[in-house]
Amino acid sequence: MTPEPRAKLMAARAASRCWRQGRLAHRFDAAMPDTPARPDAPLLLPANQMPKRGKIGSDRSRIAMLHALAHIEFVAIDLAFDLIGRFGSAFPQGFVDDWMQVGAEEAMHFALLDRRLRQLGSFYGQLPAHDGLWQAASETAQDAMARLAIVPMVLEARALDITPSTIARFESIGDIVSARMLRRIMTDEIRHVAAGTRWFEHAAKREALTPANHYQILVKRHFRGSLKPPFNDSARRQAGLTLDFYGALAQ
Template identity: 70%
Template structure:
């Protein structure tokens, strides 16, 4: 029987997008069925394997996506979202494999479920790109998400604060406007897909917030104050309104966490 540590590492070291999706979903299913041991017994790689495409550029060198609801602009947006979901697979399995030994078994269950969700989201977006005459890898992408993982590789509380509670929470803020853009362009298929993804992302932010609160409580730390400290220390982008307060609140990420950081 393999262990969850080895299984998570295998996901991270799989470069091919289709193979990564299939392995991520298989590992999550194997864990759920009790076919994978609980030990987090191997180190996670510093960087996951990546396919030859897309070309990874610094964020400042990314080409403009185009304006309005043109086909080109919609493809560029879907490609950017697909890349986010592709990296999010690795973020979830790295969370489990890197930090799982320090948490209850339910922590592993939550993040493996998140990883399976992200794999499903990527598959949906890549399928939609192909239906529009494109595919994942056809456009460049940036590596900012994994930079956040490297910045927080030493501290599970920092990882929880930055990835689900900043980056995924930001997706809750901006996705409604993105959905509206697709609807205005008459692309109801993409809009419906993004609504489905957003419902899952609320659950992901909720998992991050739950485990952050649990860990800070165990350490007798004020959760909101420690969150603010970690964000100021590890996140360079700033926490910017407008906020989707209702979605954040549904995920347990209340205003006392982020309002003092708003710029």
């Protein structure tokens, strides 16, 4: 419910800290908003109306890339806390432990990227951002397993596939600072995918479902794109997301 980036990231850190210190109850009686509060900027546009990023290697394209990543992290803060508030009651404490930590890490990722943008003379909000990221959350607002399947186990896993080539692009233009930042973020993201997979398996066991099978059913039902190879199989495997989950869904 906090729109401004700075305030949202402080709120995320505070919530995570209060939980860790035992100052929050394991109680879930606050209704989650359908859509999180958003700041006036960035302007949100449909993906197909996003401006071109400019020539690879130009400052403009580098800033556009970092800005797009900052937006993903900004939305990821809300995704983590929405997961807790909406579905926490169906899981043990450890679920909240994990996603509180994820929420704080997404806030930190956002802060790193926004700081990098400022070093380059920009800031989060200067460019438009695409407005599709919350769709996956709306689409899965009724079903914890669907949410876990789509958000950490499809979208965040997709980031594991793409990030190594983004890192290579920053390195190729000599931007070692951004490359190093993305490498650090990726290490955290592997753990986010791992948490998603672990809690998905926990829920599957409780419902006597076969995890990989049920994952495929949910992805077909709730995710409109197809899963596009090449996959970062080793990073996915580190997160416990093995080929038997996504292999059959690859297009």
